[in-house]
Amino acid sequence: xxxxxxxxxxxxxxxxxxxxxxxxxxxxxxxxxxxxxxxxxxxxxxxxxxxxxxxxxxxxxxxxxxxxxxxxxxxxxxxxxxxxxxxxxxxxxxxxxxxxxxxxxxxxxxxxxxxxxxxxxxxxxxxxxxxxxxxxxxxxxxxxxxxxxxxxxxxxxxxxxxxxxxxxxxxxxxxxxxxxxxxxxxxxxxxxxxxxxxxxxxxxxxxxxxxxxxxxxxxxxxxxxxxxxxxxxxxxxxxxxxxxxxxxxxxxx
Amino acid sequence: xxxxxxxxxxxxxxxxxxxxxxxxxxxxxxxxxxxxxxxxxxxxxxxxxxxxxxxxxxxxxxxxxxxxxxxxxxxxxxxxxxxxxxxxxxxxxxxxxxxxxxxxxxxxxxxxxxxxxxxxxxxxxxxxxxxxxxxxxxxxxxxxxxxxxxxxxxxxxxxxxxxxxxxxxxxxxxxxxxxxxxxxxxxxxxxxxxxxxxxxxxxxxxxxxxxxxxxxxxxxxxxxxxxxxxxxxxxxxxxxxxxxxxxxxxxxxxxxxxxxxxxxxxxxxxxxxxxxxxxxxxxxxxxxxxxxxxxxxxxxxxxxxxxxxxxxxxxxxxxxxxxxxxxxxxxxxxxxxxxxxxxxxxxxxxxxxxxxxxxxxxxxxxxxxxxxxxxxxxxxxxxxxxxxxxxxxxxxxxxxxxxxxxxxxxxxxxxxxxxxxxxxxxxxxxxxxxxxxxxxxxxxxxxxxxxxxxxxxxxxxxxxxxxxxxxxxxxxxxxxxxxxxxxxxxxxxxxxxxxxxxxxxxxxxxxxxxxxxxxxxxxxxxxxxxxxxxxxxxxxxxxxxxxxxxxxxxxxxxxxxxxxxxxxxxxxxxxxxxxxxxxxxxxxxxxxxxxxxxxxxxxxxxxxxxx
Numbered sequence: 019x020x021x022x023x024x025x026x027x028x029x030x031x032x033x034x035x036x037x038x039x040x041x042x043x044x045x046x047x048x049x050x051x052x053x054x055x056x057x058x059x060x061x062x063x064x065x066x067x068x069x070x071x072x073x074x075x076x077x078x079x080x081x082x083x084x085x086x087x088x089x090x091x092x093x094x095x096x097x098x099x100x101x102x103x104x105x106x107x108x109x110x111x112x113x114x115x116x117x118x119x120x121x122x123x124x125x126x127x128x129x130x131x132x133x134x135x136x137x138x139x140x141x142x143x144x145x146x147x148x149x150x151x152x153x154x155x156x157x158x159x160x161x162x163x164x165x166x167x168x169x170x171x172x173x174x175x176x177x178x179x180x181x182x183x184x185x186x187x188x189x190x191x192x193x194x195x196x197x198x199x200x201x202x203x204x205x206x207x208x209x210x211x212x213x214x215x216x217x218x219x220x221x222x223x224x225x226x227x228x229x230x231x232x233x234x235x236x237x238x239x240x241x242x243x244x245x246x247x248x249x250x251x252x253x254x255x256x257x258x259x260x261x262x263x264x265x266x267x268x269x270x271x
Numbered sequence: 272x273x274x275x276x277x278x279x280x281x282x283x284x285x286x287x288x289x290x291x292x293x294x295x296x297x298x299x300x301x302x303x304x305x306x307x308x309x310x311x312x313x314x315x316x317x318x319x320x321x322x323x324x325x326x327x328x329x330x331x332x333x334x335x336x337x338x339x340x341x342x343x344x345x346x347x348x349x350x351x352x353x354x355x356x357x358x359x360x361x362x363x364x365x366x367x368x369x370x371x372x373x374x375x376x377x378x379x380x381x382x383x384x385x386x387x388x389x390x391x392x393x394x395x396x397x398x399x400x401x402x403x404x405x406x407x408x409x410x411x412x413x414x415x416x417x418x419x420x421x422x423x424x425x426x427x428x429x430x431x432x433x434x435x436x437x438x439x440x441x442x443x444x445x446x447x448x449x450x451x452x453x454x455x456x457x458x459x460x461x462x463x464x465x466x467x468x469x470x471x472x473x474x475x476x477x478x479x480x481x482x483x484x485x486x487x488x489x490x491x492x493x494x495x496x497x498x499x500x501x502x503x504x505x506x507x508x509x510x511x512x513x514x515x516x517x518x519x520x521x522x523x524x525x526x527x528x529x530x531x532x533x534x535x536x537x538x539x540x541x542x543x544x545x546x547x548x549x550x551x552x553x554x555x556x557x558x559x560x561x562x563x564x565x566x567x568x569x570x571x572x573x574x575x576x577x578x579x580x581x582x583x584x585x586x587x588x589x590x591x592x593x594x595x596x597x598x599x600x601x602x603x604x605x606x607x608x609x610x611x612x613x614x615x616x617x618x619x620x621x622x623x624x625x626x627x628x629x630x631x632x633x634x635x636x637x638x639x640x641x642x643x644x645x646x647x648x649x650x651x652x653x654x655x656x657x658x659x660x661x662x663x664x665x666x667x668x669x670x671x672x673x674x675x676x677x678x679x680x681x682x683x684x685x686x687x688x689x690x691x692x693x694x695x696x697x698x699x700x701x702x703x704x705x706x707x708x709x710x711x712x713x714x715x716x717x718x719x720x721x722x723x724x725x726x727x728x729x730x731x732x733x734x735x736x737x738x739x740x741x742x743x744x745x746x747x748x749x750x751x752x753x754x755x756x757x758x759x760x761x762x763x764x765x766x767x768x769x770x771x772x773x774x775x776x777x778x779x780x781x782x783x784x785x786x787x788x789x790x791x792x793x794x795x796x797x798x799x800x801x802x803x804x805x806x807x808x809x810x811x812x813x814x815x816x817x818x819x820x821x822x823x824x825x826x827x828x829x830x831x832x833x834x835x836x837x838x839x840x841x842x843x844x845x846x847x848x849x850x851x852x853x854x855x856x857x858x859x860x861x862x863x864x865x866x867x868x869x870x871x872x873x874x875x876x877x878x879x880x881x882x
Contacts, residue, residue: 019858021860027864027868031868031870031871035870038871042481042485043481043484045456045460047460052462053459053460055463056462057462081347083335084348087284088398091394091414092414092417095287095388095391096421099420102384102421102425103421103424105382193291197291200288201285201288201291201292205285216334216336218277
């Protein structure tokens with residue numbers, strides 16, 4: 019098929035699809051008319067039942083925690099997949115990728131960038147940690163917190179410290195931490211089974227005050243494990259991809 | 272007892288995470304990894320057998336985190352387990368175990384990643400089978416998908432695997448996004464994600480645009496996974512490059528899971544609400560026939576053994592869809608038995624090709640001609656599996672084909688038997704031609720086709736260098752799988768047992784009551800009643816006839832140059848080469864374009880029928 023033929027076939031078929039899709043969209047309820055019982059019921063029962071004031075987290079980490087477990091393992095296996103695809107290329111790089119112009123000047127990271135990024139690393143870690151550990155109280159959680167934590171490591175790289183970035187996050191260790199985060203989530207579920215409850219039942223004490231940091235039982239725990247897994251997975255993926263493109267020279271820091 | 276249900280998914284996930292976490296300690300001790308992976312898969316198989324046996328007296332429903340529905344509203348996620356989906360999950364775990372045992376000596380070097388990917392793939396497929404929640408189904412669809420993409424690209428030092436994996440990932444992701452938008456639409460209407468609750472909510476209303484569009488969109492991802500024409504292009508590309516033990520799972524169960532998903536979504540959610548059964552039968556039948564014919568023709572013309580088997584899988588996916596499309600208990604029974612038999616036999620065929628690749632370093636039929644004489648045991652296994660694939664009784668496949676045909680006859684669709692027979696003859700002949708040529712050196716070597724030879728030669732051995740003997744761990748799994756297909760075919764009362772499951776599967780009201788209210792339905796009833804499943808002489812004669820015709824056609828293909836009637840220079844199926852190259856272009860842009868064409872056609876047909 020030539021690109022021209024393909025474009026025409028796609029346009030005609032896509033037009034048909036669009037008309038069909040619009041036919042379906044017409045049937046949606048009007049803006050602001052929420053028809054389903056689910057949201058109303060969850061809003062009414064989630065806080066008393068789970069002691070989590072972050073109701074989205076209550077859905078993610080308790081009512082539909084099993085979905086979240088699957089999603090977390092999607093990320094885990096995606097990071098493993100990236101490592102799988104790049105593993106041979108890494109061996110290859112050690113022999114083939116060399117800087118052709120050995121004596122050219124390498125532009126140094128500007129002091130302004132280095133200073134600003136280094137200044138941001140501390141606050142970023144605090145915010146990431148806060149998000150990952152406060153799913154039960156406010157709209158946040160392990161996925162968001164994990165990404166922010168991973169960003170702190172990327173800031174180290176941005177400050178021109180790739181070697182430090184690699185030293186802080188060696189692939190084998192990051193891989194292991196990622197697996198521990200993912201496996202712990204699945205194991206929390208099995209712990210409930212061991213106590214005779216259903217898989218992923220909230221088995222920890224809920225605390226007396228909804229909205230307190232030490233409330234909501236396993237919601238906080240699972241969110242924390244997700245944070246560990248997400249942070250490690252993204253550091254792993256970013257590290258693997260950077261290694262593909264960067265040429266590390268002698269004398270670089 | 273019920274706590275076994277979540278373990279079937281949780282155990283492989285924990286094992287995968289465990290071996291990744293302990294990689295620094297055990298990563299270099301390959302046998303530890305192999306043993307953990309095999310034991311985990313075998314344990315999951317055992318769990319699923321127990322679960323399957325426990326479903327004989329009714330469906331089992333398991334609510335995660337203990338949130339049982341209140342007043343018909345599901346708050347959490349459920350596993351709804353019946354005979355058919357637990358049986359499919361058992362087949363999945365069995366094949367994963369066989370593939371892992373085969374891998375014991377197959378890969379020269381293998382890393383932790385392989386074992387983690389295989390175990391997560393297993394967990395994803397089992398979860399996909401057992402879940403009763405449409406969003407959870409999507410999550411497991413993605414989980415098994417991501418693991419499968421990475422497994423396809425397991426040998427990324429070559430260009431082929433990366434491209435095959437990319438085509439696979441892009442087409443299946445496009446299908447998944449379409450499915451997700453369909454889930455969004457139906458959630459917008461019903462406010463529910465539980466399949467039973469959605470079914471309850473849309474039953475009794477006239478189906479409008481939203482319901483039809485949501486149904487068609489949800490089907491998209493499943494049709495892509497099931498490699499139904501015109502959503503099938505990724506399959507041959509992915510099979511050609513994936514490691515052989517992985518191909519076993521792609522062909523043996525993953526494609527079939529897509530078809531299971533179609534059946535599940537139809538009978539648990541949309542069936543009662545949509546109505547218009549004739550229109551749905553017509554659309555699905557058209558897709559099934561196109562798939563069966565395209566798969567059979569492309570299969571016959573292939574010289575690359577993995578691609579040949581991949582197109583045979585496409586042919587069978589079409590036949591399974593025909594069985595589902597009839598919307599009868601017997602049609603579904605036939606499809607289910609066909610899936611079991613095909614899964615076992617196709618796995619045995621791929622493992623045999625793996626042995627050929629291990630020993631002879633090639634998957635090119637032309638090159639291999641007569642070179643397999645030193646593999647007598649593999650040859651026997653391959654020939655038996657090829658005959659079984661051609662519906663030879665008493666291997667289980669002829670029963671499936673026979674029941675689908677019978678159910679078609681009962682609906683006055685007599686040509687269905689003809690479609691099954693002719694396409695099975697083509698596929699059986701192609702595989703028997705390989706068997707005769709490669710293992711016994713029969714006939715003349717096929718003429719060298721430069722491009723196909725090039726494709727096949729890209730397939731370097733996955734095991735570094737050709738080996739002088741076949742390890743026991745490689746020949747036992749395919750032999751056991753062939754024997755299992757034989758045993759399933761000889762099971763007394765197989766038809767009645769499976770049809771009981773099919774009737775329960777199709778009783779949407781009973782499904783709703785069991786899931787949402789916890790009712791125990793002892794005697795489910797389908798819209799169309801069960802039919803006679805006794806094995807008739809016609810079934811046996813049809814099966815034997817198909818196998819004999821395949822054998823004759825295979826011999827003709829091997830000896831065509833010496834046949835007096837055919838003039839020299841004519842090559843059977845030569846006219847197919849151009850269309851194959853033209854459509855199976857390897858360009859993912861083309862594939863996605865055909866998917867949109869398919870979507871527009873299916874949507875248009877159902878829109879005109881149901882509006």
